[in-house]
Amino acid sequence: MDTIVAPITPVIRSAVTVLRISGSDSLKALTFLKKQSGESLPLPAPRRVYHACYDDGKVRDDVIFSYFKSPKSYTGEDVVEISFHGNPLIIRSALGSFMSVGMRFAEPGEFTRRAFVNGKMDLSQAEAVEEMIAAKSEAGLFYSYNQLKGGLKTQIESLKNLYVDVLTVVEAYIDFPEEDLSDRELDYITAKYDHIEAELKVLVKSYAMLKSVNDSVYVSIAGRPNVGKSSILNCLLKENRAIVSDIPGTTRDFIDADMTIAGHPVKIVDTAGIRHTEDFVEKAGIERSLERVESSHIVITVLDLSEELSAEDCLVLEKTKGTKRIIVGSKADVKKHDHGADVEISVKTGANVHEFMNILEQMISEEDSQIHEHSIAVNERQKNGFLRMLASLEEIRIIGCDDLDSLSFELRDSLNILSEITGETYTEEILTNIFNSFCIGK
Numbered sequence: 001m002d003t004i005v006a007p008i009t010p011v012i013r014s015a016v017t018v019l020r021i022s023g024s025d026s027l028k029a030l031t032f033l034k035k036q037s038g039e040s041l042p043l044p045a046p047r048r049v050y051h052a053c054y055d056d057g058k059v060r061d062d063v064i065f066s067y068f069k070s071p072k073s074y075t076g077e078d079v080v081e082i083s084f085h086g087n088p089l090i091i092r093s094a095l096g097s098f099m100s101v102g103m104r105f106a107e108p109g110e111f112t113r114r115a116f117v118n119g120k121m122d123l124s125q126a127e128a129v130e131e132m133i134a135a136k137s138e139a140g141l142f143y144s145y146n147q148l149k150g151g152l153k154t155q156i157e158s159l160k161n162l163y164v165d166v167l168t169v170v171e172a173y174i175d176f177p178e179e180d181l182s183d184r185e186l187d188y189i190t191a192k193y194d195h196i197e198a199e200l201k202v203l204v205k206s207y208a209m210l211k212s213v214n215d216s217v218y219v220s221i222a223g224r225p226n227v228g229k230s231s232i233l234n235c236l237l238k239e240n241r242a243i244v245s246d247i248p249g250t251t252r253d254f255i256d257a258d259m260t261i262a263g264h265p266v267k268i269v270d271t272a273g274i275r276h277t278e279d280f281v282e283k284a285g286i287e288r289s290l291e292r293v294e295s296s297h298i299v300i301t302v303l304d305l306s307e308e309l310s311a312e313d314c315l316v317l318e319k320t321k322g323t324k325r326i327i328v329g330s331k332a333d334v335k336k337h338d339h340g341a342d343v344e345i346s347v348k349t350g351a352n353v354h355e356f357m358n359i360l361e362q363m364i365s366e367e368d369s370q371i372h373e374h375s376i377a378v379n380e381r382q383k384n385g386f387l388r389m390l391a392s393l394e395e396i397r398i399i400g401c402d403d404l405d406s407l408s409f410e411l412r413d414s415l416n417i418l419s420e421i422t423g424e425t426y427t428e429e430i431l432t433n434i435f436n437s438f439c440i441g442k
């Protein structure tokens with residue numbers, strides 16, 4: 001492995017600029033350092049701070065340096081850190097002389113990448129390093145720090161155990177096709193699925209949370225086509241943002257808008273009406289909408305009071321069951337049925353819109369104060385993994401225990417997704433994607 005060097009502080013005129021060197025040839029950097037007396041340096045003890053003279057034949061400086069002996073360093077390799085006076089001319093000369101003894105300039109994120117590859121941290125922790133730097137609020141820092149310290153890693157470990165528990169039962173039966181699982185075992189497995197599903201949903205939801213600590217509370221409006229979702233969005237925004245029509249399937253893709261409710265920034269999402277359809281574009285819109293619904297803090301589930309409850313309404317109720325929601329009965333002015341909604345409104349006459357707003361404000365205030373109670377917040381890559389696992393879990397429930405080979409295959413597939421999230425298994429592409437967005441020196 002090459003020995004790499006990069007500044008770990010900005011290179012500007014400043015008090016001090018630090019160069020970090022990592023790799024088996026790190027100690028070569030010390031050939032440019034001498035004792036104050038001019039004598040050459042003895043091998044430094046690891047993890048101590050030394051004072052020395054830097055001299056590369058062109059530039060001289062008075063420096064502080066430390067040596068971290070492999071494996072006890074940030075990267076797990078031999079590391080040398082040298083603090084120079086903060087003048088870019090000095091840094092340029094020092095970088096030149098380190099290159100002349102065979103080192104190369106580090107890629108963005110390469111130190112942390114090495115820390116990951118050398119087992120100093122898992123992938124979720126490596127991602128947290130960059131999130132620490134990117135956080136825009138104290139709450140954001142709180143989440144990144146927890147993840148840096150292995151919060152997500154621990155949670156994934158416990159999810160993994162749940163899958164392994166199920167696999168252990170399932171695979172014990174694979175070799176004995178004549179035997180059926182007992183009722184007790186079936187109950188046990190179902191309970192594990194419920195547990196897994198609940199944990200995955202919390203994790204997926206926490207993605208919106210991480211975003212919201214830096215910006216908004218997410219509220220989505222869900223329902224079958226034509227129940228009046230877009231009308232409610234327009235009513236909340238007090239403007240005609242979304243197209244309203246009596247043609248079911250008018251909103252084809254989700255629409256989001258920012259607004260302030262009860263002093264909180266809120267992103268409100270109007271979604272495509274949820275229904276079974278063969279139309280490719282509409283189907284894609286519905287899928288994107290469902291993703292939005294699942295990662296929302298609050299869902300406004302809309303049921304049309306002028307029509308009987310349909311199978312599609314039931315599907316929507318089912319899909320939004322796990323989330324914090326308000327069930328809104330719409331078109332109260334032409335009400336024909338009672339759907340047991342939390343509030344019955346008419347956008348047309350304005351009836352009960354005020355009451356509806358009060359409920360929503362109340363929920364948003366609660367949501368905002370909950371943000372700090374969870375200690376984990378996942379990023380987009382992780383969330384996508386957990387969403388794939390939720391989809392696979394649906395598949396797993398459908399397979400049931402009739403086809404144990406397929407079941408075991410699906411279960412293992414979910415375990416593989418977990419390994420991708422932690423980086424137990426990874427591809428160059430995944431690493432490149434993650435570490436390329438890091439800053440120089442990190």
Ligand SMILES: Nc1nc2c(c(=O)[nH]1)N(C=O)[C@@H](CNc1ccc(C(=O)N[C@@H](CCC(=O)O)C(=O)O)cc1)CN2
Pocket residue numbers: 068071072073074081120442
């Ligand atoms: N000067 C300096 N400051 C820094 C860093 C750094 O690398 N250098 N860091 C990062 O860029 C962060 C601190 N992170 C670090 C994490 C681990 C180790 C380390 O030496 N780990 C060893 C020893 C562990 C121990 O004894 O506590 C190890 O893991 O084996 C160093 C820094 C923030 N500040």
Ligand SMILES: Nc1nc2c(ncn2[C@@H]2O[C@H](COP(=O)(O)OP(=O)(O)OP(=O)(O)O)[C@@H](O)[C@H]2O)c(=O)[nH]1
Pocket residue numbers: 223224225226227228229230231232243244245246247248249250251252271272273274330331332333334345346347348349
């Ligand atoms: N009478 C009455 N009609 C309403 C009310 N709210 C909405 N509508 C009508 O219901 C129809 C559908 O409204 P939209 O807001 O487009 O419904 P949607 O749920 O967004 O529909 P999709 O985008 O197709 O999923 C329109 O003709 C609206 O005018 C209401 O409170 N009362």
Ligand SMILES: [Mg+2]
Pocket residue numbers: 229230231242243244250251270271273
């Ligand atoms: Mg619409």
